[in-house]
Amino acid sequence: MNETTGPTPDQRTRVAVVFGGRSTEHAISCVTAGSVLTALDRDKYDVIPIGIAADGRWVLEADDPERLRISSPQELPAVDAGRAGVTLARTETGAGLVVSEPSSPPRELGDVDVVLPLLHGPWGEDGTLQGMLEMAGVRYVGAGVLASAVSMDKAYMKVVLADAGLPVMPSFIVTAREWATDRDAALTRVEPLGYPLFVKPARGGSSIGIGKAHDRDGLTVAIEEALRHDPKVLVEVSAEGAREIECGVLESLDGGVETSVPAEIRISGDHEFYDFEAKYLPEEHTELDVPARLPDDVATRMRELAAEAFRAVGCEGLARVDFFLLPDGRLVVNELNTMPGFTPLSMFPRMWAASGLEYGALVDRLLQLALQRGTGLR
Template sequence: MSQSSRKPRVAVVFGGRSSEHAISCVTAGSVLRAIDRDRYEVVPVGIATDGRWVLEADDPQRLQINGRELPEVDGDRAALMLAREAETTDLVVHESSQPPRTLGEVDVVFPLLHGPWGEDGTLQGMLEMSGVRYVGAGVLASAVSMDKAYMKIVLRDAGLPVMPSVTVTRRAWEADPQGCRERAAELGYPLFVKPARGGSSIGISKAHEPSELDDSLEEAFRHDSKALVEVSAEGGREVECGVLQALDGTAETSVPAEIRIGGDHEFYDFAAKYLPEEFTELDVPADLPDRTATLLRQYAARAFEAVGCEGLARVDFFVMPDGSLVLNEINTMPGFTPTSMYPRMWAATGVDYPALVDRLLQLALTRDTGLR
């Protein structure tokens, strides 16, 4: 960061090309509200659905979900780019019929992108190449955590319990559909089928019997060329735990919280997560035996360290009917509105939303880019 007395400049980056574009916008609106403008200078940076970077309006209200209308980045706004100079990386604005103008040095990026082309290590790699500090996981941890097939390999190797699954690529499905069906059948029905590199429950469906597998795979392939077919955690309770890195690098964990789904939802799908009229209840903290809660928090910290995560993560579990734990997935950029599970768990643990945002920015400002 510049040695001048100016406030650190934070680029809040949101939107993106993935199917989670709207949820990223909602998250950004909440973070823009929470950042202490007395301590930081904030630049909202939107990435349109076609990949264009624009200088967005600093208007959190526009980034809310309005009924069933989802927000999106205004791709017609002035174009923006990162320009690497000798010792700094600046934000440069390009407007038609106008010479380029610089907004100055970027001290830290708060990347609020969900899904591919943002949460998967691609943006992190670009920021590393540009020498810009950023909030959250690095390239490898982001990529491994986004790809659920590889995530399971890493977590299993770390001795953590995960659901049995098989990976089916679009190429394998087109070449040998019967072989793919047989591999899935060995797991036993019912099965969940999901895009391997997706999020927000987009593209996920439940195959109750073999006749439903084909349609479930086709739905997953609409969002990703690689699908994960996974044993259903029948009777399992969905419980999550937040992980937050301390300034000394250690992984701290929040109280766990449980998701209880109401209405006609068989699982925690997109509507249950984000649409206001749906009947989903969040128990913060979760009603768990002390021994189970302690073990779950230990597993969450181990998962965070196993993938080499930094900054923050939300680790999702199933608490099975016999009391055993199964780790479902790790999210390196979890939903981050004040009503999202991750901030609510930390609020219940003693870190409120503005303090959480500030802590992540301070942590990012203290670490260098490159190998660490």
């Protein structure tokens, strides 16, 4: 169990909001952090913003949500790597923050009660940060080490979900080593899946590095692009004609699991799929139906499958489960996100708002869940 005692009743809970990171989703993590920093109740929480720069340095960031907003693909926010460095150090009572600046002695900021890790992608959402926090003995929001790692790796996630009896799209993995040694064999192995095919970095997100291939030449280009982001690439059957629908999952304070109303993403115009611009930049070609227009029995079944996927992977706190509703009526689990985006356009908070849990209360729920849960094996 966590050795950190937590705040006393007359103290504000000290929350370290960690964002940025080394992955290609650095900017989206910053945007998520800006939204959460705005929503946190400062009468209840003492907030310490910690940025992880693209090169991996930890810094004490400014508590300035406006700087973390996104306006265009050319103006993405980033952690200011020039700010004072910060480390999380083990103390007698738990884990504390130490700030280091050139020509100044280190100064302590005091113990941290809970960490809110708002990192997306590898080196943050994949169990690496969670493992460090476990070693430091500090509570944190969201899934533990194994659930984070499995959910981040789409290939292993499919294995776990399929073993639990959940429906997934057929797929193959192509590695950088295989591509470098015998790309023809790799192409010949995956092509029987049938075109069109989707190609994804196995451990990516925010639609970065994803491509759709309609023939062998397109498949080659898509694999090479995905390999620029991850040495492990997932090639899977395209769910042609499917509706993309998502469902939020949230733990309740009594240990149960709740699901939100499902929501649908509809893409038109020049977007062949839900790419980066469609996700994060407001425009006329993206429409979100919250809640999704579904028959009651389909919505009910989707919520049941979302809860099953959450349990199968061993998630905690929260997750967003993405589905394909195929033209023949079948539901297929596309993927599971253990730290879904909290940007103004993000589906997770929208779905919970439509389910009766507003943004600020949602963030508060996540922190309360983390505070009542210890660290260690669970």
